[in-house]
Amino acid sequence: MRPVALLLALLVACHGDRRPAVISPGTAQPWPAHRAVLLDQSPKAKRRAVPAEVFLRAYLGWFGDLAPYDAFLRARGNDLFDQWSYYLAALGLPDHHVDAPRISQSNTVMLATIGRLGEALCIRSVEHDLRANPPLDKRVIFAFEQPVQPTRETFAPAFDILHRTFLGYPVALAPIPRIDRFFALYREVASRQATRLTPDEMAWAAVCTALVQHPEAWVY
Amino acid sequence: MKRRDFLGVLTGGAASLALGPTWAGASTLPDEFFIFVHAGGGWDVTLWADPRNERRGLIDPATAGNSETGGLKYWKHAGGTFEILTSKSGLQLGPGIGSLYDLRERLTIINGLAMNTVSHDDGTTFSTTGRHRTGGAVPESSVDVVCANELGGRQLMPSVAIRFPSQFVGDRLDRRAVPLRVGSVDAITRSFVRSADYLQPPDRQAITALLTEEARELARDSTHPAPFDQLASQHQDLVPLLTGDFTKALGARQLQAAYPQFEYQGFQGGSTVAAAFAIEAIKRNLVRCVGFGLGGFDTHGANQRQHALQLQELFGTIAAMVKLLDATPHPTRRGAKLSEHTHILVVSEFCRTPQLNPAGGRDHYPNNSALVISPRFRPGPFGATDPDQLLPVDSVEFSDGRRAIAPPDLLATFLGAFGIDPRRYMRDGEIVKALLA
Numbered sequence: 001m002r003p004v005a006l007l008l009a010l011l012v013a014c015h016g017d018r019r020p021a022v023i024s025p026g027t028a029q030p031w032p033a034h035r036a037v038l039l040d041q042s043p044k045a046k047r048r049a050v051p052a053e054v055f056l057r058a059y060l061g062w063f064g065d066l067a068p069y070d071a072f073l074r075a076r077g078n079d080l081f082d083q084w085s086y087y088l089a090a091l092g093l094p095d096h097h098v099d100a101p102r103i104s105q106s107n108t109v110m111l112a113t114i115g116r117l118g119e120a121l122c123i124r125s126v127e128h129d130l131r132a133n134p135p136l137d138k139r140v141i142f143a144f145e146q147p148v149q150p151t152r153e154t155f156a157p158a159f160d161i162l163h164r165t166f167l168g169y170p171v172a173l174a175p176i177p178r179i180d181r182f183f184a185l186y187r188e189v190a191s192r193q194a195t196r197l198t199p200d201e202m203a204w205a206a207v208c209t210a211l212v213q214h215p216e217a218w219v220y
Numbered sequence: 221m222k223r224r225d226f227l228g229v230l231t232g233g234a235a236s237l238a239l240g241p242t243w244a245g246a247s248t249l250p251d252e253f254f255i256f257v258h259a260g261g262g263w264d265v266t267l268w269a270d271p272r273n274e275r276r277g278l279i280d281p282a283t284a285g286n287s288e289t290g291g292l293k294y295w296k297h298a299g300g301t302f303e304i305l306t307s308k309s310g311l312q313l314g315p316g317i318g319s320l321y322d323l324r325e326r327l328t329i330i331n332g333l334a335m336n337t338v339s340h341d342d343g344t345t346f347s348t349t350g351r352h353r354t355g356g357a358v359p360e361s362s363v364d365v366v367c368a369n370e371l372g373g374r375q376l377m378p379s380v381a382i383r384f385p386s387q388f389v390g391d392r393l394d395r396r397a398v399p400l401r402v403g404s405v406d407a408i409t410r411s412f413v414r415s416a417d418y419l420q421p422p423d424r425q426a427i428t429a430l431l432t433e434e435a436r437e438l439a440r441d442s443t444h445p446a447p448f449d450q451l452a453s454q455h456q457d458l459v460p461l462l463t464g465d466f467t468k469a470l471g472a473r474q475l476q477a478a479y480p481q482f483e484y485q486g487f488q489g490g491s492t493v494a495a496a497f498a499i500e501a502i503k504r505n506l507v508r509c510v511g512f513g514l515g516g517f518d519t520h521g522a523n524q525r526q527h528a529l530q531l532q533e534l535f536g537t538i539a540a541m542v543k544l545l546d547a548t549p550h551p552t553r554r555g556a557k558l559s560e561h562t563h564i565l566v567v568s569e570f571c572r573t574p575q576l577n578p579a580g581g582r583d584h585y586p587n588n589s590a591l592v593i594s595p596r597f598r599p600g601p602f603g604a605t606d607p608d609q610l611l612p613v614d615s616v617e618f619s620d621g622r623r624a625i626a627p628p629d630l631l632a633t634f635l636g637a638f639g640i641d642p643r644r645y646m647r648d649g650e651i652v653k654a655l656l657a
Contacts, residue, residue, distance in 0.1 A: 087410070104388075106454065111455060116414065119415075178434075192422065195420075209427055215452075218451060
């Protein structure tokens with residue numbers, strides 16, 4: 001057997017200098033038609049609520065890269081917010097004082113707590129950005145010239161800035177039409193008699209408060 | 221269709237049929253209420269449910285020398301220890317039962333619960349879900365969440381858990397049953413407080429309506445709509461909570477003033493206000509289940525001397541709740557008392573050793589007792605422990621033979637009492653018909 005195997009190997013080795021067959025171009029043919037698939041069956045990851053720490057970190061980042069203590073200092077007063085320690089378990093964070101573990105599912109109390117904090121920070125931002133009227137590069141949230149008695153057309157670009165800040169993308173790409181809905185909210189709040197702020201300032205605070213609690217900000 | 225795909229569809233469909241909420245089946249019981257209490261730390265059952273007043277085997281009974289007996293309402297000296305109390309229903313009770321002894325003919329006490337654990341976390345999970353932890357994780361939902369899932373969907377707050385070890389596990393339950401887990405009553409009401417200086421209630425209603433609408437539309441267009449549906453229903457629930465007198469009526473200070481029956485200055489301090497919250501929230505028909513925890517029973521050292529007094533305070537709270545429920549009309553059933561439709565389950569994670577340790581305390585022990593006060597349960601004792609070691613004995617006939625009753629059996633029976641099929645939620649446990657009225 002061994003001489004036969006050596007002979008075969010020699011033959012194969014001598015055969016290696018032959019050039020490969022040339023593939024000449026043929027006539028272009030159209031691709032066969034694809035079967036139409038109406039239903040998108042590609043695998044999708046399940047949406048989940050972001051952990052409480054992530055959400056809070058986002059809050060602190062949005063409102064000026066605040067440390068938690070600074071956020072408390074900014075938000076307190078006028079019954080807008082008080083100490084963090086009251087809200088640990090309600091926010092979903094572990095609270096070792098009462099042996100409460102982390103909460104993995106959002107609930108109504110959690111939404112209410114985030115809403116309380118969000119409203120407080122939005123109002124303080126209105127006071128800082130719109131009422132005090134610093135230059136645009138010194139503003140935290142409302143980095144636009146406040147339109148006077150805005151129409152839908154003048155509202156949209158300003159709202160787009162807020163939308164990009166809180167939800168991370170232009171409002172024009174939103175999966176559902178959003179400008180009209182938020183403009184309606186703006187007009188409704190602005191139509192009421194405001195207390196400490198002007199009606200327009202209150203309306204921007206309402207738009208901000210709605211955006212920081214938006215469902216798209218809660219899930220990933 | 222491939223065979224694997226076909227089997228997947230078949231089993232998925234069967235599972236969803238088996239585990240989805242049974243709103244239709246539960247509609248026969250739309251207005252029952254549930255109160256769950258967790259005695260945190262592990263209680264000494266020899267002082268109340270399974271009393272021991274003889275030095276026998278491992279047992280060191282409580283005496284005036286190793287326990288504070290001064291403030292105990294039902295401590296009667298007998299043979300160096302205490303006299304055991306009895307009821308017509310056959311209960312034997314220790315002096316820690318306190319003023320709940322006045323309601324003794326309504327108590328169902330389960331003794332000799334086989335815990336198979338002496339870990340706080342595991343025992344707590346086992347007592348409230350019927351499953352031990354697996355790799356640290358909780359594998360099943362707790363009993364309050366199951367009741368909320370079956371019977372609580374239409375309530376504003378189906379399940380409130382104030383330091384109660386409530387667990388919502390998996391994605392098959394109705395998202396409205398996610399418990400509101402908080403550390404104190406004030407954490408609930410404080411979260412709903414809003415400043416009157418800026419945005420006004422109609423503004424907040426408009427914001428909440430907008431967010432509900434956005435969440436619903438996102439759910440409609442989403443491949444996995446559950447998180448958005450959950451947020452939509454939670455935003456919707458916010459409206460009455462932000463605009464009504466909820467925060468005024470259910471604040472801790474207001475509750476303490478409205479319910480002086482409870483002890484707010486004792487071992488538990490302000491935590492007892494959770495019991496007042498339960499009564500007020502049920503009276504207002506806001507909740508389906510309220511769970512709360514009262515801790516401090518982990519008495520490894522000299523604090524064991526006060527264990528009976530702590531138990532007396534705990535059961536005093538339960539007794540005050542039952543008396544209030546007796547005196548309160550049902551919010552939706554004309555002519556009915558709340559106590560006829562409110563069901564109380566009191567558990568702890570395990571009991572304490574029958575022998576005293578060198579520090580005078582008692583350590584963790586894998587036996588337990590539980591208390592049920594419900595018109596659907598038969599009053600009296602159930603289960604047993606052995607006389608020398610206080611360990612569960614095989615005293616109950618189950619379909620798998622004679623064995624000791626365990627937490628899954630008790631929880632399955634509790635669910636079964638309200639027409640809920642425990643097998644839809646629990647892997648283990650068997651309904652014990654002898655416990656039911």
